[in-house]
Amino acid sequence: MKDLDIPAQWREQTAGILDGRPRVILVLGGRDMGKSSFCRFLAAELLASGHSVAIVDTDLGQKDIGPPATVTLGRATGAAGQWIGDLEGLYFVGSTHPVGRMLPLVIGTARLVGAANAAFVVVDTDGYVDGAGRVVKGYQIDAVRPDLIVALEKRGELEPILRPYGTYPAARIRPSAKARPRDRWQRELSRKQAFAAYFREARRVELGLDEVVLQRSLLFAGEPVAVAGALYAGRTPEGVVAVAETPVGRADVAKQLRPGFERNLLCGVADGHDQGVGLALVEGIDFGRRSVALFSPVPREKLRVIQFGDLYLAWDGSELGRVDRAGL
Ligand SMILES: Nc1ncnc2c1ncn2[C@@H]1O[C@H](COP(=O)(O)OP(=O)(O)OP(=O)(O)O)[C@@H](O)[C@H]1O
Ligand SMILES: [Mg+2]
Known part of the structure; x- marks a missing residue:
């Protein structure tokens, strides 16, 4: 000042x-x-x-x-x-x-x-x-x-x-x-530093998928459906959402994601009143055990909502890429 x-x-x-x-x-x-x-x-x-x-x-x-x-x-x-x-x-x-x-x-x-x-x-x-x-x-x-x-x-x-x-x-x-x-590089550097500072005190948290709700994605929004070769498949009124390495070959697939699509995804996290409380990076979703591992400074008891974002970030705050236009 x-x-x-x-x-x-x-x-x-x-x-x-x-x-x-x-x-x-x-x-x-x-x-x-x-x-x-x-x-x-x-x-x-x-x-x-x-x-x-x-x-x-x-x-x-x-x-x-x-x-x-x-x-x-x-x-x-x-x-x-x-x-x-x-x-x-x-x-x-x-x-x-x-x-x-x-x-x-x-x-x-x-x-x-x-x-x-x-x-x-x-x-x-x-x-x-x-x-x-x-x-x-x-x-x-x-x-x-x-x-x-x-x-x-x-x-x-x-x-x-x-x-x-x-x-x-x-x-x-x-x-x-x-x-x-400020030029583009200074802006990028200051964003990276701000993300890094935010995640400095972050810890790994593993949450059961029954403990949280997922927003801004069709994943887990529908009833499970058996699809050969898929790690996950759920039926929604918009079609089947599947996570699989190779094309699942169904006409009714609305969205197919590659395994690992979630790694390093930047998410928002909100509490049980749907009030935003911070950010998290996704380490991975274990579809078999129905759990999600996050990296976040937010205490575990406040993590009730996970909101998928558009950006992939490394632990040090650098931007790794963006979600493509089809979304998650
Ligand atoms: N009144 C001022 N006195 C001294 N420095 C200033 C003043 N206004 C702006 N600056 C300097 O110019 C730069 C841009 O200022 P500031 O960040 O306030 O702009 P901004 O419009 O908020 O930028 P952005 O578009 O990135 O949000 C900063 O380095 C800031 O220190
Ligand atoms: Mg400003």
Whole structure:
């Protein structure tokens, strides 16, 4: 915080917010415009004036709060250098990029803004403001109905988002001259480090498939069916889902996965109330013993829901690949 350059406009905007008391403040801007820096400054100022401040971090890649591939809720605290406090909420999106994952991104944004219990709720967003990024920003506005949109823009680049939502109050401010772009490699490295830090304290947990439910997959969603050569086969109204090395040769197969498809898959984990509690990496599913082995820092007693994601990760946080378009 001490290296932050505070343009006069940022101070004026903050004073205006203290005055007008918009509760939910959505911060928009292109990549590296200083959205997160502004959110930190605003939260610190509101906190210093005696107000409670919740932060909803909807950036999936470059996060201030919690691990990548999630929407997170935190609370600004006064501790020096650590003013964003513990994780109070998490919604697993499943990817570090919004394209293809717009629905969980918008749902996660809505759920965590709804869960925030504070005088001010500051919503940080990612820097994708063109194309699909523009579309998702519109739905995020629809979902949270912000009392104020703060738009960090240089030369009108956010107008295609702001004008269609012109019924919402918006403040257009300019980025600091100190805002610096980060290249793709720096972003990748910071994601890897964030995943590695998250999984540092992880341990192996083995769970019976009767102890957990699986979301975002058709696997285990239907009654078992006998299919020669398959490790697993289940019948669903959409067709048979099978895990087998070679084609099972049935006309009614909706999906066939190769054995080992689950190894290193990034998953979200939720508790018995379907509240996100963290992430896990799948070590493997034992179809014979009907158990799943995970690697996760979340305590075993909280693991009740496993949500399949889109990304394969190594234990050290590096990205190994993505789930193909057919999904799991
Ligand atoms: N007001 C400021 N004072 C000093 N440095 C700044 C300021 N605004 C931005 N920066 C620097 O510019 C870079 C990008 O800033 P920041 O991460 O806040 O942007 P962002 O819009 O949140 O980026 P992203 O699109 O990755 O989410 C950082 O290195 C940050 O330290
Ligand atoms: Mg940011």
